[in-house]
Amino acid sequence: MASVTVYGPPLSTAVSRVLACLLEKDIQFQLVPVDMAKGQHKSPDFLKIQPFGQVPAFRDESTTLFESRAICRYICDQYADRGNQMLMGRKEGGLVERYWVEQWLEAESQSFNTPSSTLLLQLALAPRMGLKQDPALIEQSEGKLAKVLDVYEQRLGESRFLAGDEFTLADLSHLPNSHYLVNATDRGGLITSRENVGRWWEEISLRESWKKVVEMQQAKAPPS
Amino acid sequence: MASVTVYGPPLSTAVSRVLACLLEKDIQFQLVPVDMAKGQHKSPDFLKIQPFGQVPAFRDESTTLFESRAICRYICDQYADRGNQMLMGRKEGGLVERYWVEQWLEAESQSFNTPSSTLLLQLALAPRMGLKQDPALIEQSEGKLAKVLDVYEQRLGESRFLAGDEFTLADLSHLPNSHYLVNATDRGGLITSRENVGRWWEEISLRESWKKVVEMQQAKAPPS
Known part of the structure; x- marks a missing residue:
């Protein structure tokens, strides 16, 4: 039996980030569903291991x-x-390469995540949940994300992946939001229309680990 | 001469995070001012080392x-x-302790940073810059921050610091925003009125490293 357990639905971007990492590392795991519609993420037992009541x-x-x-x-x-x-940099690259990974992982966390998450909420989730969209917030987030992706476009003109010549955790961490942006909104062009970012996206989204995560998501997706 | 150089003004929260870390580690460094009012952070030379045009x-x-x-x-x-x-956990604590530090460092980055930064922008910076405040955003951010600090309150009832019994990078990373919230806005009570969070804040804000950062900030502060 696997010693590793992930709690949360694979449709969650944060859960799917962890699943992609486990699949890259070839680690067996058990996935325990957390029914967020029923508030299981706010139950006392769950709060003991995730005090913010979030997944995973x-x-x-x-x-x-x-x-x-x-x-x-x-x-x-x-x-x-x-x-x-190689996910934290090549061993022979030492600390310097590890911290190039950390630097671009932080760029995802600090610069890419907020505008892309906002676009997903506004463009993909709000209509399904019958919530009103905020056009000003959509425009603002699109502008912020475009500026971030302009920096990525330059960087990915210099190297195959964000932290260097190998696929690392920095690239992997962009998969969940990028996937929904490309496949569940009409703003995928932010990624696919940029030459280097588009080439990078095509390469990272075709990794076996990520294709397997998408299969897990589709098995759990509500009927459209 | 120091081999380490930090580029950016100590008044910046992100710069002061790095300065506090260098002072904790007793590492000499050179601080190179970046005049953001003059747009030096967007100059071609600066963009070579910080492509997003941010500090540090x-x-x-x-x-x-x-x-x-x-x-x-x-x-x-x-x-x-x-x-x-001890900043990344005690050596004898191994990987597990290191990842408790990572977990609470990510809590700062993902949960604490956005609402506290928004409050600082709205309550401390907007009035100085003659910008209009957004009361709805202030209220929303205050609510979000209060929920985060409720989790911290419980955690800090169980352990002296966020990741355990030692002051770590997870605590340190909260210093910059907390300092301004307590000292430059009227919402410091969010921190100081909570028993355990207030006790923790008092202890971490009195560290020699942080007092030295505040001195560096005051030496650079514009006349009030």
């Missing part, structure tokens, strides 16, 4: 963790010799 | 990095044997 939560033997990017870092270090061993 | 940028010998939390992680690992050696 994560367990490895007796260690529990929350926050998807912290969980991914843990997986990479705890299982350094398993599966893809 | 960081150099150690020939390595350059951006993103304050990535820089702090680099400092802790690159100078593991210098100064405070």
Whole structure:
């Protein structure tokens, strides 16, 4: 039996980030559904392992963790010799390469995540939930995301992936939001119309790990 | 001469996070001012080391990095044997303790940072810059921050610091925004009125490293 357990629905962007990382590292895991519509993420038992009442939560033997990017870092270090061993930079690249990964992982977390998450909420989720869209917020977020992607466009003209010549956690961490932006909104062109970003997106979205996550999402998706 | 250089004004919250980390680690550094009012952070030379045109940028010998939390992680690992050696968890605590630090550092980055930064912009900066405040946004951010601090209140009832019994990078990373919230707005009570959070704030804000950062900020502050 797998010692690793992920709690949360694969449709969640943060959950799917952790799943992609586990699949890259070739680590078996158990996925425990958390029915957010029924408020299971706010239950006392769940709050013991995720006090903010968010997904995912994560367990490895007796260690529990929350926050998807912290969980991914843990997986990479705890299982350094398993599966893809480049996710935190090549071993021979030492600390410098590790911190190039950290730098672009933080760029995702600080610069890419907020405007892309806002666009997903406004363009993909709000209509399904019968909520009113905020056109000013959509325009503002699109502008912010475009500026971030302009920096990525330049960077990805210099190197194949964000942190260098290898696919790392920095690239992986962009998959969940980018996937929905391209496949569930009409603003995918923000990514696909930029030459280098589009080339990068095509490469990272075709990784076996991510294709498997998308299959898990589709198996759980509500009928459209 | 110091091999480490930080580019940016100490009044910036992200710059001051890096300065506090360097002071905890007892590492000499050179601080190079970046005059943001004159747009120096958008100059071609600066964009070479910080392509988003934000502060801080960081150099150690020939390595350059951006993103304050990535820089702090680099400092802790690159100078593991210098100064405070607990910032990423006690050595004997191994990976598990390191990832408790990561987990709460991510909580700061994902949950605490946005509502506290918004409050600082709205309550402290907007009036000075003659910008109109947004009362709905202030109320929304205050509500979000209160919920985050309720989780901290419970956590800090169980342990002296966020990640355990030692002051770590997770605590340090909260200093910049908390300092301005307490000292430059009328909403400091969000922090000081909570028993455990208030006790924690008093302890972390009195660290020699942070007092030195505040001195550096006051030396650079515009006349009030």
